Amino acid sequence: MGLLIKNGEIVTAAERFIGDIYCEDGKIAGIGLSVNKQSTKDEVVDASGALVFPGGVDPHVHMELPFMGTESSDDFETGSAAAVAGGTTTIIDLAIPGRGQSLLEGLKVWMDKAKKAVSDYALHMAVTWFGEKSGLEIETCVREEGVNSFKSFMAYKGAIGVDDDELFKIMVATRIAGGLTMIHAEHGDVVANLQKRLICEGKTEPYYHPISRPSFVEGEATSRAIMIARVTGQRLYVVHMTCREALEAVTEAKLRGQAVYGETCPQYLLLDDEVYKKPNFEGAAYVMSPPIRPKGHQDALWGGIQSGIVDTVGTDHCPFNQKGQKEMGRDDFTKIPNGAAGVEHRLALLYSYGVRAGKFDLNRFVDLVSTRPAKVFGLYPRKGSFVPGADADIVVYDPSGESKISASTHHQRCDRNIYEGFVVKGRVATVILGGRVAFSNGSLKVDRGAGRFIKRPVK
Ligand code: URP
Numbered sequence: 038m039g040l041l042i043k044n045g046e047i048v049t050a051a052e053r054f055i056g057d058i059y060c061e062d063g064k065i066a067g068i069g070l071s072v073n074k075q076s077t078k079d080e081v082v083d084a085s086g087a088l089v090f091p092g093g094v095d096p097h098v099h100m101e102l103p104f105m106g107t108e109s110s111d112d113f114e115t116g117s118a119a120a121v122a123g124g125t126t127t128i129i130d131l132a133i134p135g136r137g138q139s140l141l142e143g144l145k146v147w148m149d150k151a152k153k154a155v156s157d158y159a160l161h162m163a164v165t166w167f168g169e170k171s172g173l174e175i176e177t178c179v180r181e182e183g184v185n186s187f188k189s190f191m192a193y194k195g196a197i198g199v200d201d202d203e204l205f206k207i208m209v210a211t212r213i214a215g216g217l218t219m220i221h222a223e224h225g226d227v228v229a230n231l232q233k234r235l236i237c238e239g240k241t242e243p244y245y246h247p248i249s250r251p252s253f254v255e256g257e258a259t260s261r262a263i264m265i266a267r268v269t270g271q272r273l274y275v276v277h278m279t280c281r282e283a284l285e286a287v288t289e290a291k292l293r294g295q296a297v298y299g300e301t302c303p304q305y306l307l308l309d310d311e312v313y314k315k316p317n318f319e320g321a322a323y324v325m326s327p328p329i330r331p332k333g334h335q336d337a338l339w340g341g342i343q344s345g346i347v348d349t350v351g352t353d354h355c356p357f358n359q360k361g362q363k364e365m366g367r368d369d370f371t372k373i374p375n376g377a378a379g380v381e382h383r384l385a386l387l388y389s390y391g392v393r394a395g396k397f398d399l400n401r402f403v404d405l406v407s408t409r410p411a412k413v414f415g416l417y418p419r420k421g422s423f424v425p426g427a428d429a430d431i432v433v434y435d436p437s438g439e440s441k442i443s444a445s446t447h448h449q450r451c452d453r454n455i456y457e458g459f460v461v462k463g464r465v466a467t468v469i470l471g472g473r474v475a476f477s478n479g480s481l482k483v484d485r486g487a488g489r490f491i492k493r494p495v496k
Pocket residue numbers: 099221324325326327353355375376377
């Protein structure tokens with residue numbers, strides 16, 4: 038039995054027309070101005086008045102991540118289900134081995150956890166240290182495991198952070214293996230010293246979190262990572278850019294012709310650092326790294342999207358409950374687990390505050406949330422496109438009406454939503470996952486473990 042989506046406004050990164058899509062055996066089998074049923078048994082989804090675009094690809098999530106003495110509160114099942122409810126049909130999580138642990142062992146741990154996913158998924162590999170076998174293991178990840186992106190942290194000193202010497206070696210090894218280096222750019226030593234100083238001064242509230250990690254500390258690290266990438270000849274993807282300084286560094290690199298890609302996240306586009314002034318420890322919900330920036334940076338990031346400097350918008354979904362998790366840092370902001378939920382609302386937020394606010398058009402929207410991440414991370418054209426043979430991952434988005442985001446109605450396993458009260462235009466009406474309806478009219482029809490690991494090809 039096939040599935041026919043009729044009369045929708047089909048939007049890809051390049052095209053926009055009213056037409057039909059036919060899916061068979063989990064793949065796109067036909068697309069055009071008019072496609073007929075192939076069998077009387079075909080299921081039909083009437084998409085009249087709705088937008089129809091390729092399923093979202095979120096290039097940056099952390100499900101059940103052991104971090105800062107606890108674990109992110111969505112596991113692969115609940116987190117990927119929330120993703121599907123929001124129109125994201127593929128997530129890319131980050132396997133993070135501890136310092137001293139083998140990459141391949143760390144990867145195996147993540148592959149086991151990820152088996153519960155209801156959506157398709159791929160993995161990045163974190164390189165948290167560099168030892169004798171690291172180069173070979175990076176090579177094995179690329180050649181045999183289908184994992185070709187490697188993230189290192191310049192922050193989180195003393196935990197998963199690396200120093201410049203290690204970063205240099207990681208970039209060389211990753212380049213030789215044909216992989217992509219990803220970077221969390223903040224000056225780890227400066228942050229650690231600022232944190233120490235603030236705590237000694239009795240400045241323990243969440244309000245001081247952004248003060249311990251100023252935007253120029255991110256800007257400097259971004260420039261330094263780009264410089265190391267330049268020297269080593271490596272391609273670099275800068276994750277979760279929050280500020281003008283990081284954007285300027287990426288802009289300079291791109292203008293020079295360096296292969297540098299930039300990612301930002303909805304929280305850095307839509308929130309400002311006033312959130313850290315919330316009373317009753319509520320500012321803790323917004324403690325993430327890098328932090329939410331003062332007013333002004335958001336306009337710069339929107340400009341980065343409009344000008345093409347920003348390549349992708351991911352979420353850095355890494356939820357922690359206020360109760361029992363964020364509370365661990367009630368007397369010391371440096372102990373608040375860093376991260377927040379977001380995987381469910383990326384599409385609705387970017388559609389509402391990007392497309393409907395007149396900042397960019399629908400094609401650019403699809404490119405940002407689906408096609409470009411798929412291309413950067415080697416999932417395209419299987420993901421992020423409607424070419425015949427691509428996976429039939431499809432979002433039917435009803436642009437009419439509006440609703441408010443709330444933790445009381447979201448699917449994410451988290452007691453806070455950092456977009457609480459935000460109004461979004463339209464709604465994800467139906468989500469097709471591998472040719473099957475996985476979400477419709479507000480209800481999920483997904484199966485634990487049905488998600489597939491998507492190996493990325495060796496280039
Ligand atoms: O605060 C954040 N961003 N938590 C998740 C880990 C990371 O740095 O991406």
